[in-house]
Amino acid sequence: xxxxxxxxxxxxxxxxxxxxPNQLFSLSHFSALFDAAKSTVCEDIDAxxxxxxxxxxxxxxxxxxxxxxxxFLPVKTPAATxxxxxxxxxxxxxxxxxxAGGFLYMSDILFTAQVMMQVGDIFLTRFAHLAPDYIxxxxxxxxxxxxxxxxxxxxxxxxxxxxxxxxxxxxxxINYVTGSSRRIQTMSLPRRAIPAGAxxxxxxxxxxxxxxARGMLDLAQEVAASVxxxxxxxxxxxxxxxxxxxxxxxxxxxDVDEHNKKIDIRPAFQE
Amino acid sequence: xxxxxxxxxxxxxxxxxxxxPNQLFSLSHFSALFDAAKSTVCEDIDAxxxxxxxxxxxxxxxxxxxxxxxxFLPVKTPAATxxxxxxxxxxxxxxxxxxAGGFLYMSDILFTAQVMMQVGDIFLTRFAHLAPDYIxxxxxxxxxxxxxxxxxxxxxxxxxxxxxxxxxxxxxxINYVTGSSRRIQTMSLPRRAIPAGAxxxxxxxxxxxxxxARGMLDLAQEVAASVxxxxxxxxxxxxxxxxxxxxxxxxxxxDVDEHNKKIDIRPAFQE
Numbered sequence: 329x330x331x332x333x334x335x336x337x338x339x340x341x342x343x344x345x346x347x348x349p350n351q352l353f354s355l356s357h358f359s360a361l362f363d364a365a366k367s368t369v370c371e372d373i374d375a376x377x378x379x380x381x382x383x384x385x386x387x388x389x390x391x392x393x394x395x396x397x398x399x400f401l402p403v404k405t406p407a408a409t410x411x412x413x414x415x416x417x418x419x420x421x422x423x424x425x426x427x428a429g430g431f432l433y434m435s436d437i438l439f440t441a442q443v444m445m446q447v448g449d450i451f452l453t454r455f456a457h458l459a460p461d462y463i464x465x466x467x468x469x470x471x472x473x474x475x476x477x478x479x480x481x482x483x484x485x486x487x488x489x490x491x492x493x494x495x496x497x498x499x500x501x502i503n504y505v506t507g508s509s510r511r512i513q514t515m516s517l518p519r520r521a522i523p524a525g526a527x528x529x530x531x532x533x534x535x536x537x538x539x540x541a542r543g544m545l546d547l548a549q550e551v552a553a554s555v556x557x558x559x560x561x562x563x564x565x566x567x568x569x570x571x572x573x574x575x576x577x578x579x580x581x582x583d584v585d586e587h588n589k590k591i592d593i594r595p596a597f598q599e
Numbered sequence: 600x601x602x603x604x605x606x607x608x609x610x611x612x613x614x615x616x617x618x619x620p621n622q623l624f625s626l627s628h629f630s631a632l633f634d635a636a637k638s639t640v641c642e643d644i645d646a647x648x649x650x651x652x653x654x655x656x657x658x659x660x661x662x663x664x665x666x667x668x669x670x671f672l673p674v675k676t677p678a679a680t681x682x683x684x685x686x687x688x689x690x691x692x693x694x695x696x697x698x699a700g701g702f703l704y705m706s707d708i709l710f711t712a713q714v715m716m717q718v719g720d721i722f723l724t725r726f727a728h729l730a731p732d733y734i735x736x737x738x739x740x741x742x743x744x745x746x747x748x749x750x751x752x753x754x755x756x757x758x759x760x761x762x763x764x765x766x767x768x769x770x771x772x773i774n775y776v777t778g779s780s781r782r783i784q785t786m787s788l789p790r791r792a793i794p795a796g797a798x799x800x801x802x803x804x805x806x807x808x809x810x811x812a813r814g815m816l817d818l819a820q821e822v823a824a825s826v827x828x829x830x831x832x833x834x835x836x837x838x839x840x841x842x843x844x845x846x847x848x849x850x851x852x853x854d855v856d857e858h859n860k861k862i863d864i865r866p867a868f869q870e
Binding site for chain 2: 337382386476497
C-alpha cells in the first residue's frame with residue numbers, strides 16, 4: 329500500500345470509529361491497517377478526540393493495558409439532547425396524529441432511522457454507567473429504537489415476542505396483564521437469548537401503565553438476568569403510579585384532547 | 600467560535616457525513632457551520648472523497664445546481680461484500696442453530712446492529728439505482744435489517760403488521776397464504792403509511808416459498824404503490840419456484856440436515 333497521508337488516515341479512522349461505536353480497537357490494529365507507527369496513530373486519535381469534543385459529536389475513550397485500545401462513544405451533549413427532544417415534542421404534537429380512542433400515531437417517527445439513531449445515543453449517554461450486557465425490547469414498534477440503542481452500546485439486542493414461535497426453539501413464556509386494558513397476554517423469549525446473570529437494559533417506545541415493561545422485567549428474572557434500567561421514549565403522565573418503579577422517559581404525554589384536537593407532549597427533563 | 604483548523608473540520612465533516620448517509624447537504628450549510636469559505640469546504644469534501652475511496656468506505660456524490668450539494672453513500676465494495684457474506688454463511692452454519700422442524704435459529708445475528716448495518720449497506724449498493732421512496736418490511740425479525748437499509752437509503756421504513764392494530768388508525772388489510780405452511784393469515788398497513796404512486800423496496804430476513812413477500816407485494820398494490828425490488832438476507836434453495844419472481848437473496852440455504860446436524864448455507868453470488 330502506498331504511504332498514506334495523514335489527512336486520509338484521519339478521515340478513514342473517523343469513519344471506522346463512527347461506524348463502530350463502543351467497539352474497542354487496539355492501536356496495533358490501526359497501526360497495521362494504516363502501515364503507521366503506533367505513536368502516529370496516537371496522534372491521530374488525539375486529533376479526533378479534540379474534533380469530536382469541539383463539535384459535540386462524541387467522546388473518545390482510551391483503555392490502557394495489554395488488552396487496551398481506544399473506542400468511540402457517541403454520547404450526546406445536553407444541548408443536542410434538549411434540541412432533539414424539543415423537536416420530537418413538536419413533531420408528536422400535530423393534530424393529525426390523534427387516533428380514535430385517544431391514541432397517538434407515532435409509527436412514522438419510530439421507524440425513521442436518522443431520528444432513532446440519535447435517541448439511541450441519548451440512552452447511551454444516560455445509561456452507559458450501568459454497564460448493561462444486553463438491550464431488551466418487545467415487538468414491534470420499539471424495535472428500531474432498541475436496535476439503535478444496542479448499536480450505540482455495541483451490545484446484542486434481545487426481542488421479546490408476543491406469543492411464542494416455533495422458529496426460535498425452546499422459549500420461556502410468562503403471562504402478564506396489560507396495565508391499561510387489563511387483558512392477559514403472553515410474552516416469550518428464546519431460552520438461548522440471554523444467559524443467567526446477565527445485566528439487561530429495557531428499551532421501549534411507549535409506557536402507559538407499565539404492564540409491558542413489568543412483563544419484560546418478570547421475564548428477565550425468570551431467566552435469572554437482572555434489569556439495570558428501563559428507558560422509554562414516551563410515557564404518559566397518567567396513571568402517575570406505573571407498574572415499574574425506576575424508568576427514564578424522554579418525553580411525557582400529558583394529554584390527548586380528542587375533542588379540541590390538542591396534544592400536550594413535552595420533554596421529560598431539562599438538561 | 601475560534602478559527603477551526605483544517606484537520607478538526609475534516610474530522611467533524613467525516614463524522615457528520617457518516618452519520619447521515621444519503622442526506623444532501625448544501626455547501627452553504629457546512630460553510631456556515633465551520634465558518635469557512637465554500638472553496639475551503641470543497642477542498643475538504645475532495646479530501647474525504649479520496650480517503651473514502653482509498654479505503655473502500657463509501658462514495659461521495661456531488662449534486663450540482665441551486666438545490667445541489669454533497670452527500671455520502673455508504674456503498675460496499677465487492678470485496679467487502681464477499682467477505683461479509685462468507686462470514687455470515689459461516690456463522691449461520693453452526694450445528695447448534697438447528698431447531699426441531701428443520702428451522703434455523705437466526706435471531707441473534709438478525710438483531711446484531713453492527714452486522715445488520717453492513718447488510719443494509721449491501722442492499723443500498725445493489726438497489727440504489729432503483730431509486731425507491733420507501734423501504735417496506737413485515738414484523739418482526741426483518742425489522743433491524745430493513746431499518747438498517749432504510750438508514751443507508753435515508754428513507755422512511757414502513758412495517759407491515761400481522762393482524763391490525765387500533766393504535767395506528769385506519770388500515771388496509773389483506774389475507775395471504777403462507778407459501779410453506781399453506782395457512783391463511785392477515786397482514787395490514789396503516790392507510791397513511793404510504794402515499795399512492797410511491798416506489799417501494801421490500802426487505803426481509805428470510806424467504807422460503809415467498810408467500811410473505813407476495814403478501815407485501817399485493818398490499819403495496821392495494822395502496823397503489825409499486826414495488827421496485829425485493830431483497831432478502833436468506834432464501835431457501837427449495838422450492839425453486841417462489842411466489843414472487845424478482846428477488847435478490849444474499850445467502851442461499853441449501854439444506855438443513857437435522858439427522859447429521861449439518862447446515863449448508865452459502866453466499867448467493869460471487870462479486
